[in-house]
Amino acid sequence: MNYADSERLAGVLEKQGYKRTDNKYQSDLVIVNTCGVRQSAENRIYGLIPKIKKEHPGAKVIVTGCLAERKDVKRRLEKYVDEWLTINAITNYQLRITNEMPKKNIGSDNSNYLNIRPLYESKFSAFVPIGNGCDNFCSYCVVPYARGREVYRPAKEILAEIKNLVKRGYKEIILIAQNVNSYKSQIPNPNDQINSKNKQIDFADLLRMVNGIKGDFWIRFLTSHPKDMSDKLIKTMAQGEKICPQVYLPVQAGDNEVLKRMNRGYTADNYIKLVKKIRHSLNDQIPACLAGRQVTNDQKNSEFKIWQPPVSITTDLIVGFPGETKQQFDNSLKLFRTIKFDMAYISEYSPRPGTAAYKLADNVARVEKRNRKDKLDKILRRTALANNKKYLGKTVRVLVEKRIKAGEWFGKTATGKDVRIKNYELKITNLIGKFVNVKI
Secondary structure: OHHHHHHHHHHHHHHOOOOOOOOOOOOOEEEEEEOOOOHHHHHHHHHHHHHHHHHOOOOEEEEEEOOOOOHHHHHHHOOOOOEEOOHHHHHHOOOOOOOOOOOOOOOOOHHHHHHOOOOOOOOOEEEEEOEEOOOOOOOOOOHHHHHOOOEEOOHHHHHHHHHHHHHOOOOEEEEEOOOHHHOEEEOOOOOOOOOOOOOEEEHHHHHHHHHOOOOOOEEEEEOOOHHHOOHHHHHHHHHOOOEOOEEEOOOEOOOHHHHHHOOOOOOHHHHHHHHHHHHHHHHHOOOOEOOOOEOOHHHHHOOOOEOOOOOEEEEEEEEOOOOOOHHHHHHHHHHHHHHOOOEEEEEEOOOOOOOHHHHOOOOOOHHHHHHHHHHHHHHHHHHHHHHHHOOOOOEEEEEEEEEEEOOEEEEEEOOOOEEEEEOOOOOOOOOOOOEEEEEO
């Protein structure tokens, strides 16, 4: 989400006549877009911002993102930062590199912020925010306080942005929000009777509409909250030939008591049953497809047949949440062994000011958090390797992202697997942004 925010901020600055440079230590204007989800991300700015001012004392430094309104952060960086700007106040803030810069925060407007035309970093893959903010108030999470309550873009605007991207040749559309499956909007076309009772559409409806846009491209989305992962959404994924079979579904803990203290709204058993339902629907109930387009009869009969990989499941998990006992952590180990994740982002709990959990004693030692993280990593390496071995000898469709060296490229499958590609026999000089069939 911060990546997409920065692209929209860059779009505003370009309209105001600014030119981008890759050297942050020589820039006249430096905007630091911060993340406050974990302490490690916060710590990075305490070294970066003073260094920028040391290298270029005349530079104007603006801090935006999740830490822009934290009083303790402001006190610590007060002499280095010229302006603090909430990310959703971009549209009504006139940035200048003069001493006339306003010395106060400007009010926010989430809806206008989401309408900004971004300066896309990639020429083939685009993050498309469908909303901002969060209403879930997980006890460890600062996002609802940093970004505010949920605000969603009208479906008509989202579809217009995506149609424009596809027309320009983009091959990957990534729908993003703090919780995509809470999305709600009015019906963009009165003739489209999706839900004539209340004239509203949900995320599954939006996903179906995006899938219906003509063109050869992939659709991804993140992040999903388990309590909002509906049967309707799972069915839409199974039926959408452009929708990638990859689900990013943060579990955060494998113990019911810890999940309750986290205010997650589900149990470990609920989560396990949900993953089984997703795998059944996407692996067992749909016809073979190319995870991006339907398989033709010629491809079915070809020796170079494209394989439809099973859905990949990615998660987040926090170790060392306040009060987490060794027995409770063992339940997280059990869940990892049961689910057999393809990928997991495992973090050590760090208190976040303003959250409900900040009031709880951070009573799991740092060394114990690290040991617990290592144990989960060990299981993950085994399950990811076993899942990846299923690809051996198979031919899959890959979107090429970059060149590694002469004759070698890097890309991803529809399931989010990293692939190194050797194409010594191919005569195409540039594969970046193209779909290629790769034998693993």
